[in-house]
Amino acid sequence: MILPELVFATNNKHKTEEIGKLLVNQYKVLNLKDIGCDVDIPETGNSFAENAELKSSYVTENFKLDCFADDSGLEIDALDNEPGIYSARYSGVRDDLENLNLVLKKMEGKANRKAHFKTVISLNQNNKNYLFEGVIYGHITQTPIGDEGFGYDPIFMPIGYDRTFAQMSMTEKNEISHRAIAMKKLIAFLKEQV
Ligand code: IMP
Numbered sequence: 001m002i003l004p005e006l007v008f009a010t011n012n013k014h015k016t017e018e019i020g021k022l023l024v025n026q027y028k029v030l031n032l033k034d035i036g037c038d039v040d041i042p043e044t045g046n047s048f049a050e051n052a053e054l055k056s057s058y059v060t061e062n063f064k065l066d067c068f069a070d071d072s073g074l075e076i077d078a079l080d081n082e083p084g085i086y087s088a089r090y091s092g093v094r095d096d097l098e099n100l101n102l103v104l105k106k107m108e109g110k111a112n113r114k115a116h117f118k119t120v121i122s123l124n125q126n127n128k129n130y131l132f133e134g135v136i137y138g139h140i141t142q143t144p145i146g147d148e149g150f151g152y153d154p155i156f157m158p159i160g161y162d163r164t165f166a167q168m169s170m171t172e173k174n175e176i177s178h179r180a181i182a183m184k185k186l187i188a189f190l191k192e193q194v
Contacts, residue, residue, distance in 0.1 A: 001025070003025070003028040004026075004027055004028070005027070005028045005030055006023070006027040006028070006029055006065075006066050006067070006068065006125075007030050007031070007032070007034075007035055007063070007066065007068075008030070008067070008069070009031075009032060009041065009055040009058070009059050009069035010031055010032065010069070010070075011033060012031070013031060013033070015031075016030070016034075022183075023187065023190060023191075026190065027190065030065075032059075035063055037059065037062070039058070041054065041055045042054065043055070043085075046085070047085065048071040048072065048120040049071075049120045049122065049131055049133075051071040052070055052071040052120045052122035052131070053122040053131075054069075055069030055071070056068055056122040056123065056129075057124060059124075066123075066124055066125045067123075067124050068121055068123040068124070069122050070120065070121045070122075070179065070182065071119070071120055072087070072118060072178060073085055073086075073088075073118065074087050074116075074152045074156065075116055075117075075118060076103065076107070076140060077112055077115065078110040078114070079103075079107070082106075083099065083103065087151065087152070088151075090102055090103065096150060096152075099151070100151075100152055100154065100155055103140065103152065103155065104140075104142075104143070104155060107140055113139040114137070114138075115137075115138060115140050115156065116135050116137045117135070117136050117138075117152075117156065118135045118178055119133070119134045119179045119182040119183075120133050120182065121133075121134075121183070121186050123186060123189070123190075125193070130189065132183075133181075133182055133185075134177070134178040134181030134182030134183070135181065136176060136178045136181065137158070138156050138157050138158040138159050139159075140157075141154075141155050141156075141157055145164045146163070146164045146165070146167035147166060148165070148166045148168060148169065148170065148173070149165050149168070149170070149173060152165075153166035153173075154166035165177070
């Protein structure tokens with residue numbers, strides 16, 4: 001059976017395998033390395049959606065392949081939705097601990113600690129573009145708690161939980177996260193297509 005090819009614009013082999021398993025027998029999911037794309041695609045957009053679209057469109061235009069790409073980050077109400085698209089290098093460097101400490105510093109004395117993680121996935125399929133969004137709401141803790149996960153996980157506690165993302169197993173977080181919500185929407189859409 002020849003499956004339609006679909007590129008996930010990521011260098012993360014693990015992420016590609018995971019989604020490939022969910023779409024088994026429907027799509028052959030390839031990552032950037034699989035298609036010989038070693039360019040660090042510039043993320044110069046002003047929103048998660050723009051950055052995701054830049055990545056998916058780069059692949060579709062240059063490799064003539066259907067493709068999806070994701071972009072995520074943390075938005076904090078009291079900081080006018082910062083760090084937002086700058087989440088990965090909020091402190092100026094790509095260092096999780098420094099970024100997280102900068103957030104805690106900026107949040108000192110703030111009563112409103114509401115925040116959310118957001119993921120936007122851009123899919124280019126058959127010359128059309130589709131967007132899928134996942135959001136999870138919660139609050140920023142006073143101090144980092146937990147050792148699991150990455151990024152801002154130790155300071156984000158989702159609504160309805162008394163543990164941060166960093167206190168959850170990867171399986172538990174993957175059931176409720178912004179990325180999981182957006183991916184589920186993408187997968188449901190792709191399953192309808194075949
Ligand atoms: P990306 O677009 O998925 O690479 O995410 C960009 C940045 O947002 C990451 O480098 C993290 O700083 C932050 N971020 C995104 N998703 C998460 C998450 O699930 N937990 C913690 N931090 C995240």
